[in-house]
Amino acid sequence: QLQLQESGPGLVKPSETLSLTCTVSGGSISSSSYYWGWIRQPPGKGLEWIGSIYYSGSTYYNPSLKSRVTISVDTSKNQFSLKLSSVTAADTAVYYCARHPTTVTRWFDPWGQGTLVTVSS
Amino acid sequence: EIVMTQSPATLSVSPGERATLSCRASQSVSSNLAWYQQKPGQAPRLLIYGASTRATGIPARFSGSGSGTEFTLTISSLQSEDFAVYYCQQYNNWPPTYTFGQGTKLEIK
Numbered sequence: 001q002l003q004l005q006e007s008g009p010g011l012v013k014p015s016e017t018l019s020l021t022c023t024v025s026g027g028s029i030s031s032s033s034y035y036w037g038w039i040r041q042p043p044g045k046g047l048e049w050i051g052s053i054y055y056s057g058s059t060y061y062n063p064s065l066k067s068r069v070t071i072s073v074d075t076s077k078n079q080f081s082l083k084l085s086s087v088t089a090a091d092t093a094v095y096y097c098a099r100h101p102t103t104v105t106r107w108f109d110p111w112g113q114g115t116l117v118t119v120s121s
Numbered sequence: 122e123i124v125m126t127q128s129p130a131t132l133s134v135s136p137g138e139r140a141t142l143s144c145r146a147s148q149s150v151s152s153n154l155a156w157y158q159q160k161p162g163q164a165p166r167l168l169i170y171g172a173s174t175r176a177t178g179i180p181a182r183f184s185g186s187g188s189g190t191e192f193t194l195t196i197s198s199l200q201s202e203d204f205a206v207y208y209c210q211q212y213n214n215w216p217p218t219y220t221f222g223q224g225t226k227l228e229i230k
C-alpha cells in the first residue's frame with residue numbers, strides 16, 4: 001500500500017526558506033503513471049495546490065506561488081521536496097504531499113498525513 | 122483562473138437523511154472534478170473522481186454527478202462518520218492547474 005510522509009522543520013522565520021521532503025513508501029516514485037504534488041491548508045481554511053513534479057523532474061506550479069516555489073525529486077531516495085522562499089505569516093499552514101495520475105482527469109490520492117509549518121520569529 | 126464555488130457553506134442534516142452538496146466552476150471543467158472528505162486533524166480523503174466514479178473502498182451511499190460547470194455530491198443516507206468537511210477540486214488542462222472549492226461543512230442536525 002502506497003504511503004507518503006512529510007518531514008521538515010515545524011518553525012520557519014519570516015523571510016527565510018521553508019523546506020519539506022515527502023518520502024514515498026510501498027511504491028516507486030519513478031512510475032510513469034503519476035505526478036507528485038504539494039498542497040497546503042492554512043489553519044481553519046481551505047486547500048491550495050502548490051505544485052507538482054514528474055519523476056523526470058518536469059514541474060508545474062500554481063501561478064500565484066510560482067516565483068517562490070521550487071519542487072525537486074530524488075528518485076534514488078524515493079523522495080520529492082518543496083522549497084518556498086521569502087516566507088511570511090501567510091505561509092503558515094499544514095503542508096501535504098500527494099500523488100496524482102497523469103490521465104486527462106486528475107485527482108490526489110493518497111495523501112500524506114500533513115505537517116504543520118509555522119512562520120514566526 | 123478557474124474558481125470553484127461550493128454551496129452551502131454549512132449543511133445541517135439528520136442521520137439517515139440525504140445530503141446534497143453543490144460545486145460550481147467559473148468555466149467548464151468537463152468531468153475533471155473530484156470530491157474529498159476531511160475530518161478534523163486528518164488529511165483529505167478521495168471520495169469521487171471523474172465527477173462520478175467512486176474511489177476504491179468508498180461506500181455506495183456516496184455518489185457524484187454533473188459535468189461542465191455544475192456538480193453535485195450526494196450522500197444517500199447519512200451515517201455518523203459522514204459528518205465532516207467536503208471539498209471539490211478541478212483540474213484544468215492548460216495551463217495545468219488544480220483549484221479547490223472553499224468547502225462545505227456537513228454537520229449533525
